[in-house]
Amino acid sequence: MKFNRWHRLKWTIPLILFLTTIIDAVLPAIFPKAFISPGQIIIPHITLYFIIVFAFYFRDSNILLYSFIFGLFYDSYNTMILGLYAAIYFIIAYSVVHTKKYFPKNSWILASFFVISFALLDLIVYLFYLKFGYTTIGINTFLASRLAPTFIFNIVLIIVLYYPTKWVLRQLGYEDYLIF
Secondary structure, three states: OOOOHHHHHHHHHHHHHHHHHHHHHHHHHHOOHHHOOOOOOOOOOHHHHHHHHHHHHOOOOOHHHHHHHHHHHHHHHHOOOOOHHHHHHHHHHHHHHHHHHHOOOOHHHHHHHHHHHHHHHHHHHHHHHHHOOOOOOOHHHHHHHHHHHHHHHHHHHHHHOHHHHHHHHHHOOOOOOOOO
């Protein structure tokens, strides 16, 4: 039985988001400590990356619903507060869906969306945790020990995921994935 484009989107996108959520949870534990200093933490945002990819390149993928559902899944799997990542993922997907028409569809714009999104996500989560007493670290410590290593790791992630993303987009029916 041959699946049409809609069926591929309907089943592949949730599967990818499920797998990336699991990878996001496991990756910090298996990431070699030789690459980061003691006290530094990396936070992979592979799920967010693919939410942005699907929101940026597809209009009929139900990404807003998926972003909220997998945000809840991410919350239940990785965090102390249910709904924080769900709300932020939804807002980011909504923003990408409604602003993508003003930008050309290329990987530089996608990478820009991703960098801005994960930096804002981490900052919002930090401020939320600070406001409600889940963390007591200062902003300078946050920037040096969490955001900087996360920033570097996720920039490398964009580079590493370029060709797999290109392949996934082609399999889902999108052909115009450009480098420049």
